[in-house]
Amino acid sequence: MNPIQHLVVIGTGLIGGSVSLALKRAGVVHRVTGVGRSRENLELAQQLGVVDDWTHDVARAVSSADMVLLSVPMNAYESLFAAMADHLPVGCVVTDAGSTKQTAIAAAKQILPNPERFIAAHPIAGTEQSGAAAAFAELFDQRLCIVTPESDSDAAALARVKEMWQQTGSRVEVMSASDHDEFLASVSHLPHLAAFALVNAVSKQATETQDPFRFAAGGFRDFTRIASSSPEMWRDIALCNRDALLHQIELFQVELNGLREALLADDDERLLNEFGAAKEARDNWLAKHGEGL
Amino acid sequence: MNPIQHLVVIGTGLIGGSVSLALKRAGVVHRVTGVGRSRENLELAQQLGVVDDWTHDVARAVSSADMVLLSVPMNAYESLFAAMADHLPVGCVVTDAGSTKQTAIAAAKQILPNPERFIAAHPIAGTEQSGAAAAFAELFDQRLCIVTPESDSDAAALARVKEMWQQTGSRVEVMSASDHDEFLASVSHLPHLAAFALVNAVSKQATETQDPFRFAAGGFRDFTRIASSSPEMWRDIALCNRDALLHQIELFQVELNGLREALLADDDERLLNEFGAAKEARDNWLAKHGEGL
Structure with a gap:
């Protein structure tokens, strides 16, 4: 499958930053843009090579993306989906790394224009640390990543998301969100x-x-x-x-x-x-x- | 205070064995006899220098002791107190290392002829390991050891037990059993x-x-x-x-x-x-x- 041309990581903390580093390690992503609220953390992420560039502007960032990863607290999903809804390119795939899946999918169905290209995921990995400085490429190696498609999920989007998580080093497993x-x-x-x-x-x-x-x-x-x-x-x-x-x-x-x-x-x-x-x-x-x- | 002339450790596992090693390290005990049921563990304890000698015979062992330590499961207290009751020398002090104190004291009061010389204690230390092979002299260093005297406890026995636990490296603290x-x-x-x-x-x-x-x-x-x-x-x-x-x-x-x-x-x-x-x-x-x- 083709590499990811432009990955947008919303929330460049431990999980989001580690996904970026793992995909860079695998050589399967051309450009990674970090999106977040803290300028300090985003600048640090760029300095450390976790992301290639960064912005506070969700809409602009996703407008050239072929893959978007949400790696933020669950209560931020709705506003972020709303901010990107009108700007996602045709064929762009969205995934996430949140700890609960039914609410993530419900928010996507309610807000995104093409929720069938939102493929929810949960990498079961982490440390006590947070922030871009805590990210490392090996975080997902051999760890389980649960992918929870819906019956109407886009097959190509599902394949692409499964492949992306595999490329982080995860063992991907598919099951229902419930x-x-x-x-x-x-x-x-x-x-x-x-x-x-x-x-x-x-x-x-x-x-x-x-x-x-x-x-x-x-x-x-x-x-x-x-x-x-x-x-x-x-x-x-x-x-x-x-x-x-x-x-x-x-x-x-x-x-x-x-x-x-x-x-x-x-x-x-x-x-x-x-x-x-x-x-x-x-x-x-x-x-x-x-x-x- | 004088060193312990003859310490009998009933139950020479992690805790009992470590008390012996800690007191030997401090140079405050002349002879340690191990008592237990498993010949294999007792022989190992002697080989490793955890005890100087050993026996299965509680009565004989305590008959020359000036200090007895019970370091056994709580449900063994009554039978062990009964086995030693008629053989404890005048002035011999008994302590223990069990996790609950009220039942230990109740058993002593019921069975021992001089329960005022039983001073209950609980060293808050341990590892996942068990047996004499797991014992080590440093186990109690800086750890808390709770000593729970009764109002009628013998003052000299209390002082001796507090001193012994201090010599293992513990920080001794006195409180009520309840x-x-x-x-x-x-x-x-x-x-x-x-x-x-x-x-x-x-x-x-x-x-x-x-x-x-x-x-x-x-x-x-x-x-x-x-x-x-x-x-x-x-x-x-x-x-x-x-x-x-x-x-x-x-x-x-x-x-x-x-x-x-x-x-x-x-x-x-x-x-x-x-x-x-x-x-x-x-x-x-x-x-x-x-x-x-």
Whole structure:
């Protein structure tokens, strides 16, 4: 397939910047334009060779693009789609890197003139860092990238988006947006909510004379690492994936209540079985999928 | 204070073995006898210099001891106290390293002839490893060790136990057993239960065609690391600290329900506040207490 002539990366942070660097590494993109709000970050992106040029002007940038990547918080999609709607060239393909897919697709259908050429994607990769300075070409190597086409998606656009994500180094997998959102709610969004909730439960028990945090050790540090994530980003993800997340909270509460009942009944066998099943499932997962995480 | 003449370590695994090595490093113990059930582990402990000699016979071992350390699962305390009760020399001091303190003290009061010379302790340190081969002298350096005397504890025994734990490299802190159990339930026991519960909630959603674990990444790995802990050990800890743990589950469920309500109401401000408060508390904790964890 032909290389990308002009890629516009809206949001040149860790993810957007790393896509650009990975495609440059693969030699499959001629020109990359960065779009964003922070002049400082865009200038840095250009200095570091993450993008070739930059602008604040979405409409102008996309007018010569054959591929547009949205790599921004979920709550920015609608205004960005609106800004580009009248300026996308015929045949230009749009993809994204957001954590929830049904809302991204709904926004595209509502606003874009040719939503069948918006192919939603979610590369499951990241670090604690943000900004163009954190971007690196290897971020997606061997990581999963979920692509979630609709029944009316343009076949050529889908092929092009799948190929682009493969060229970043990702293993591309296609599934429905609703399956994606449910799975990600269970293994990512719910753990974040649970970590935030647990930290707050501990905080509220601090008194003037005693602070339970002082007795926390390595297990607590790792369990709560994701509670140090961006509150704004997780508010957006939680609201965008509200229904799946509510369902996952419910399933989690069923498990928690089961343990609570076993404790109340001094049911040592049930506790051992539940803990043992969890350990086995987690150890199996780590052995099968943990490498390189 | 005088060195320990004869330390008996019942349970020469990671914790018991490391206490021995740390006290040998400090030059404050003359002889260490290991007691346990596994001949293989005891022989290894002797070969590695973790203990000077070993026996399966609790009664004989303690009959010449001036300090006894229990470093075994909580459910073994009663039988071990019973085995040593008639053989402890006058003036011998007993301490332990268990994760819950009220049940340890209750067992001592019920079974030992001189429970005022049992001084309960909990060094907050550990690794994923177990067995004598995993022991190392530096395990307790700068870590907190909680000592939980009773109002009728023997003052000399308390001083001796505090000194011993200090000599392992720990920072010793004295508090009530009930405070200890509540604090540890909040920052350690509850996170373990929550991690076990979350892994089970994910497992149960696996179908023949799809496995949500496949989409889990680094955040999930860290959040669930403690779900790979020993099911037997955590069953015992959970049951020994049942009441505090039930209380902590309740407080956690209040927080989770708060987030659930905020989601249901699309209350973006509340979500942002809750997530922000958690991030701030966690970042503060890490900055203040995270070093060396």
